[in-house]
Amino acid sequence: MSRKGLLLVGHGSKLAYNKELIEKTAAHIADQHPEYLVRPGFMSMNTPTVEDALNLFKEDEIEMLVVVPLFLAKGIHILKDIPALLGLPEGEKKGLFAHTTGEIPLVYANPIGPDPLLADLMVKNAEDAINAEV
Amino acid sequence: MSRKGLLLVGHGSKLAYNKELIEKTAAHIADQHPEYLVRPGFMSMNTPTVEDALNLFKEDEIEMLVVVPLFLAKGIHILKDIPALLGLPEGEKKGLFAHTTGEIPLVYANPIGPDPLLADLMVKNAEDAINAEV
Numbered sequence: 001m002s003r004k005g006l007l008l009v010g011h012g013s014k015l016a017y018n019k020e021l022i023e024k025t026a027a028h029i030a031d032q033h034p035e036y037l038v039r040p041g042f043m044s045m046n047t048p049t050v051e052d053a054l055n056l057f058k059e060d061e062i063e064m065l066v067v068v069p070l071f072l073a074k075g076i077h078i079l080k081d082i083p084a085l086l087g088l089p090e091g092e093k094k095g096l097f098a099h100t101t102g103e104i105p106l107v108y109a110n111p112i113g114p115d116p117l118l119a120d121l122m123v124k125n126a127e128d129a130i131n132a133e134v
Numbered sequence: 135m136s137r138k139g140l141l142l143v144g145h146g147s148k149l150a151y152n153k154e155l156i157e158k159t160a161a162h163i164a165d166q167h168p169e170y171l172v173r174p175g176f177m178s179m180n181t182p183t184v185e186d187a188l189n190l191f192k193e194d195e196i197e198m199l200v201v202v203p204l205f206l207a208k209g210i211h212i213l214k215d216i217p218a219l220l221g222l223p224e225g226e227k228k229g230l231f232a233h234t235t236g237e238i239p240l241v242y243a244n245p246i247g248p249d250p251l252l253a254d255l256m257v258k259n260a261e262d263a264i265n266a267e268v
Contacts, residue, residue: 008256011206015208015210017207017208017209018206018207021207025252025253025256028248028252028253033257036260064264066263066264068259068260070206071206072145072155072204072205073147073151073152073154074151075147075149075151076149093266094266107263108263109256109260109262109263110259110262110263111259112155112255114155114158114159114162115255116162116166117254117258118159118162118255119159119162119163119166120166120251121246121249121251122163122246123163123166124251125202125243125244125245125246125247126170126200126202128243129202129227130138130198130200130241132228
């Protein structure tokens with residue numbers, strides 16, 4: 001099967017919660033979507049770093065690399081830092097990834113943003129809290 | 135109709151994107167769930183502040199106030215700063231809100247956390263990016 005690489009980029013944190021969020025979400029995606037080879041990568045404070053993950057993808061059997069930032073909204077990491085790590089000019093969403101077998105397509109996805117699914121998730125969290133035992 | 139107040143708490147940002155995310159998500163929730171009276175509130179850098187929003191809820195016709203942080207994961211704002219603003223001891227998820235008509239139930243929901251819906255949202259963003267025109 002020809003697979004796509006999916007690099008799930010996290011912010012990283014001194015506390016354990018951001019890393020746990022990124023790792024569990026990566027595991028959910030891998031479980032539900034075997035067409036993706038999923039790796040986490042962190043901007044700071046946790047490992048593997050984004051650079052580490054990119055190096056590993058160079059050896060993976062993938063036909064394309066999709067970079068998905070698990071961030072709420074655009075900010076300096078999304079607009080400048082991640083494009084710099086990917087070798088993408090600012091504002092560009094598609095480029096090439098230097099795989100060991102040659103260049104393959106590179107795609108840079110948006111962060112979460114204002115999606116109706118996010119609204120549903122917030123209502124779910126509200127209702128879980130209302131219905132929780134004290 | 136007896137409604138619940140829903141305070142959607144955002145981090146706030148010097149850039150426009152976090153405020154836009156919180157406001158659009160609040161509007162989605164209000165559209166889809168008329169049982170909630172939804173107000174946004176920001177921890178810093180944007181208005182209304184959380185304190186502003188709490189003051190407005192004191193006059194609203196609500197039977198309960200649910201506070202939902204639109205944050206990815208637990209951190210210092212979730213664990214300490216928001217509970218302090220709500221008058222909740224750290225770790226407590228339920229308390230009372232001093233409404234002008236008397237005390238009403240106060241519920242403090244979790245941030246997004248590792249939810250399968252979040253994984254679906256990341257895959258949707260990946261596929262949108264793959265399928266986008268350059």
